[in-house]
Amino acid sequence: MTDNNWTLGILGGSGLYDLDGLENPEWIEIDTPWGKPSDAILFAELEGVKLRFLPRHGRGHKLSPTSVNYRANIDALKRAGCTDILSLSAVGSLQEPYAPGDFVIVDQFIDRTFAREKSFFGPGMVAHVSVADPVCDRLARLAGNAAIAAGAHVHRGGTYLAMEGPQFSTRAESELYRGWRCDVIGMTNMPEAKLAREAELPYATVAMVTDFDCWHPGHENVDVFAVIATLTKNAEIAKGTVREIIKIIAQTPRTPSPAGIETNLDAALITAPDARDPKVLAKLDAILARVLGADKA
Numbered sequence: 246m247t248d249n250n251w252t253l254g255i256l257g258g259s260g261l262y263d264l265d266g267l268e269n270p271e272w273i274e275i276d277t278p279w280g281k282p283s284d285a286i287l288f289a290e291l292e293g294v295k296l297r298f299l300p301r302h303g304r305g306h307k308l309s310p311t312s313v314n315y316r317a318n319i320d321a322l323k324r325a326g327c328t329d330i331l332s333l334s335a336v337g338s339l340q341e342p343y344a345p346g347d348f349v350i351v352d353q354f355i356d357r358t359f360a361r362e363k364s365f366f367g368p369g370m371v372a373h374v375s376v377a378d379p380v381c382d383r384l385a386r387l388a389g390n391a392a393i394a395a396g397a398h399v400h401r402g403g404t405y406l407a408m409e410g411p412q413f414s415t416r417a418e419s420e421l422y423r424g425w426r427c428d429v430i431g432m433t434n435m436p437e438a439k440l441a442r443e444a445e446l447p448y449a450t451v452a453m454v455t456d457f458d459c460w461h462p463g464h465e466n467v468d469v470f471a472v473i474a475t476l477t478k479n480a481e482i483a484k485g486t487v488r489e490i491i492k493i494i495a496q497t498p499r500t501p502s503p504a505g506i507e508t509n510l511d512a513a514l515i516t517a518p519d520a521r522d523p524k525v526l527a528k529l530d531a532i533l534a535r536v537l538g539a540d541k542a
């Protein structure tokens with residue numbers, strides 16, 4: 246079996262804390278300048294593709310959406326050599342056509358979170374990346390193909406409202422987000438997607454609809470039991486989606502993303518070289534490895 250040049254990072258959401266059937270699996274602790282990631286990272290291979298799996302809430306679901314250290318998770322996946330990050334997430338539906346059991350390949354986000362660190366940058370090294378298109382089109386297309394091959398009913402495209410939680414929404418909030426034409430709601434994909442962009446890692450998310458939140462007159466208000474019941478019913482399709490995307494990328498040598506995500510910091514850094522704080526740069530060693538390496542050349 247030949248090695249290929251993808252290293253796929255997978256962020257497993259609620260209900261997905263481990264992956265089986267992998268080759269050479271090994272859980273490895275990675276520390277970061279931003280603190281500890283949610284758990285050790287499962288290093289493994291399948292079909293010649295390198296995989297790095299991180300359960301977003303930790304094994305046993307120990308971390309709430311607010312207490313996940315999103316910066317540490319993305320930095321650790323970067324240190325682990327990931328070229329791309331695929332997120333799997335449970336979401337509530339905000340629109341009738343997105344039914345429990347469906348899979349949504351999200352293409353936009355509205356970020357309503359407010360109690361999280363949202364950037365690797367700040368005083369001493371300022372950067373402004375574009376998140377106009379927060380998802381990597383190419384990875385999203387492959388993820389959609391994989392989910393279909395795994396037997397999912399797939400919606401390509403959908404706007405994900407990221408709320409702070411941990412409580413689910415009030416009915417008025419749910420109606421407000423519906424009015425904003427959001428399609429699904431969850432608590433974790435922001436700032437994760439923004440941080441992946443800062444780390445120059447193409448990101449896409451497969452959102453698994455588990456409930457109708459609390460707006461649908463024909464359905465009960467969401468609770469954790471309902472979420473877990475739908476996730477359990479669809480667990481094989483979720484794991485199948487991971488297997489299928491690996492099969493697909495095993496056949497497809499990786500080229501840089503057409504949107505230039507891997508070099509997007511070139512147009513984002515604004516602090517003048519002589520005004521950059523060396524201590525801050527040291528923390529950014531993984532995130533800025535390409536840029537600082539290029540500076541040195």
Ligand SMILES: CSC[C@H]1O[C@H](OP(=O)(O)O)[C@H](O)[C@@H]1O
Nearest residue numbers: 258259310334335431432433472
């Ligand atoms: C267990 S229900 C709420 C919980 O599930 C989703 O998490 P994830 O995106 O990691 O699958 C949602 O965002 C909440 O964190």
Ligand SMILES: Nc1ncnc2[nH]cnc12
Nearest residue numbers: 335336337430431458467
């Ligand atoms: N209705 C909902 N709201 C927020 N996060 C969710 N995760 C799954 N269902 C959800």
